[in-house]
Amino acid sequence: MYFHGTSKVNNKGHLEIGGVDTIELANQYGTPLYIYDIALFRERARDFQKTFQNLGVQAQVAYASKAFSSVAMFQLVKEVGLSLDVVSGGELYTALVADFPVERIHFHGNNKSEEELEMAVKNKIGCVVVDNFLELSMLNEICEKHDYMMPVLLRVTPGINAHTHDYILTGQEDSKFGFDLQSGQAHEAMKIAFSASNLDLLGIHCHIGSQIFETTGFKLAAGKLFETLKDWKETEGFEARVVNLGGGFGIRYTKEDTPLPASVYVEEIIADVKAFVTDHALNMPEIWIEPGRSLVGDAGTTIYSVGSKKEIPNIRHYLAVDGGMTDNIRPALYQAKYEAVLANRVNDVADDKVSIAGKCCESGDMLIWDLPLPKANHKDYLAVFCTGAYGYAMANNYNRITRPAVVFVEDGEAQLVIRRESFEDLVRLDVPYQSKSKVTK
Ligand SMILES: Cc1ncc(COP(=O)(O)O)c(C=O)c1O
Numbered sequence: 018m019y020f021h022g023t024s025k026v027n028n029k030g031h032l033e034i035g036g037v038d039t040i041e042l043a044n045q046y047g048t049p050l051y052i053y054d055i056a057l058f059r060e061r062a063r064d065f066q067k068t069f070q071n072l073g074v075q076a077q078v079a080y081a082s083k084a085f086s087s088v089a090m091f092q093l094v095k096e097v098g099l100s101l102d103v104v105s106g107g108e109l110y111t112a113l114v115a116d117f118p119v120e121r122i123h124f125h126g127n128n129k130s131e132e133e134l135e136m137a138v139k140n141k142i143g144c145v146v147v148d149n150f151l152e153l154s155m156l157n158e159i160c161e162k163h164d165y166m167m168p169v170l171l172r173v174t175p176g177i178n179a180h181t182h183d184y185i186l187t188g189q190e191d192s193k194f195g196f197d198l199q200s201g202q203a204h205e206a207m208k209i210a211f212s213a214s215n216l217d218l219l220g221i222h223c224h225i226g227s228q229i230f231e232t233t234g235f236k237l238a239a240g241k242l243f244e245t246l247k248d249w250k251e252t253e254g255f256e257a258r259v260v261n262l263g264g265g266f267g268i269r270y271t272k273e274d275t276p277l278p279a280s281v282y283v284e285e286i287i288a289d290v291k292a293f294v295t296d297h298a299l300n301m302p303e304i305w306i307e308p309g310r311s312l313v314g315d316a317g318t319t320i321y322s323v324g325s326k327k328e329i330p331n332i333r334h335y336l337a338v339d340g341g342m343t344d345n346i347r348p349a350l351y352q353a354k355y356e357a358v359l360a361n362r363v364n365d366v367a368d369d370k371v372s373i374a375g376k377c378c379e380s381g382d383m384l385i386w387d388l389p390l391p392k393a394n395h396k397d398y399l400a401v402f403c404t405g406a407y408g409y410a411m412a413n414n415y416n417r418i419t420r421p422a423v424v425f426v427e428d429g430e431a432q433l434v435i436r437r438e439s440f441e442d443l444v445r446l447d448v449p450y451q452s453k454s455k456v457t458k
C-alpha cells in the first residue's frame with residue numbers, strides 16, 4: 018500500500034490525511050468528497066522553486082490551473098509564491114476574485130475569444146501566450162484600443178512525440194496547438210509579433226504533453242526552442258528574455274508509474290539549456306515552467322461511499338460507489354489507472370478482487386478494474402488516491418449528478434473550500450418552457 022504525503026492509517030484503522038480522519042470528514046461533508054493534502058502541495062511547489070534557486074536560474078513556476086481551480090486554490094497558489102497559468106475567461110475571472118497578482122498570470126488557449134483577450138488586457142495580466150495568427154492581430158488591436166503594451170510569448174509545436182497517451186500529447190507537429198516550427202509558421206509569427214505596435218515579445222513557449230516520466234522529450238523540445246532562438250537572433254536580431262517549457266511532469270498514480278523528482282526534471286533540462294546558451298553566446302533567458310498535475314495530483318484523494326454489489330460467478334465482482342465518471346472522467350477518457358483502499362478498514366486483508374463502478378447510466382463508467390480489496394459492503398468507504406489533478410476540474414453533471422464538495426486539510430484541521438452542488442444549483446440556470454401548443458388538456 019502506498020501512501021502519498023501526510024496520508025496514513027490512524028489507530029481506528031481509518032485513513033487519515035493532514036492529521037484529519039477521512040471518515041469524520043465523510044460524515045461531516047458527505048460523499049463523494051475530494052480531500053486535498055495542503056502540506057503535500059506546498060512541498061511539491063517548494064521542490065520546483067528550490068531547484069531553480071539552487072541552480073541560480075531566474076524562473077517562474079506557474080501553476081497550470083486547469084488541473085484544479087477554485088478561489089481558495091488560487092489564494093493558496095498566491096501564498097506559496099507561484100505564478101498562474103489560466104486558459105479561459107472563467108479561470109481568469111476566478112483568479113481575479115481570488116485577488117491573484119495580475120502580473121503573475123499567464124493566459125493560454127488555442128481559441129481565445131475577443132472578450133477573453135479584452136479581459137486580459139483590461140486587467141493588465143503578466144503575459145498572453147499567443148497561439149495563432151488570428152490571436153496575434155486581435156490582441157494587438159485590442160491593446161492599441163486600450164493603449165497598452167502586452168507581454169507575449171509565442172506557443173510553438175516543436176514536433177516532439179512524448180511518450181504518453183495520445184489524447185494528452187500536445188507537442189507533435191499534427192496538433193491543434195501553437196505555431197508549427199517545421200513549416201516556418203513560427204518564424205512568420207515571430208516577425209509579426211516582433212514588429213507589432215502593442216505587443217512586447219518576451220520569447221517562446223512549448224508544452225509537449227502530460228504525465229511524462231523521462232527527460233528526453235523535454236530536452237529535445239528545449240533543444241528545438243533554443244535552435245529556433247539562435248536562428249531568430251541571427252536572422253531577425255530578436256533575443257528572447259523568456260523561455261517557457263510548459264508542464265507535463267508525471268506523477269505516481271499506481272506502482273507502474275515511475276516519475277522523477279521535480280529536481281531531476283528541472284536539473285537535467287537546465288543543464289542542456291545552459292550548455293546551449295553558452296555554446297551559442299545567447300543571453301540566458303528567464304525560464305518558466307507550468308506544472309499542474311505534479312503540483313496537485315497526488316495531494317488529492319476522493320472518498321466514496323460503497324453502495325450496491327454485483328458478483329458474477331467466475332467472471333467479476335462489481336462494487337458500485339456513489340460517484341464515478343462525473344467526478345473522475347480520466348479512467349473513461351484515457352484508461353487512467355488508480356489505486357484505492359477501504360478508508361474505514363485500511364488494515365484489513367485484501368481478500369477480494371473487485372471492479373469499482375460508478376453510478377452513471379453508462380457501461381464505461383468504471384473507476385478501477387480488478388482492485389484487490391477486503392470484502393466490502395454497503396456503508397464502507399472507498400478512498401481513491403491521486404485524484405487532485407483533472408478530477409474536480411473535469412467534473413460534470415451527467416445524469417444530473419451533483420458535483421462533490423472539496424475540503425483542504427492541514428495540521429489536523431479541515432476547511433471546506435467548495436460546497437457540494439445541490440439539486441437547486443442544478444436547476445438554477447434552467448428557464449421554464451413557454452408552451453406554444455394550442456392544444457390544452
Ligand atoms: C500549455 C500547458 N501547460 C501546462 C499544462 C499542465 O500539464 P500537467 O498538468 O501535465 O503538468 C498543460 C496541460 O497538459 C498545458 O496544455
Ligand SMILES: N[C@@H](CCCC[NH3+])C(=O)O
Nearest residue numbers: 083185187227347406407
Ligand atoms: N486532462 C488531462 C490532461 C490535460 C492536458 C492539458 N493540456 C489529464 O487528465 O490527464
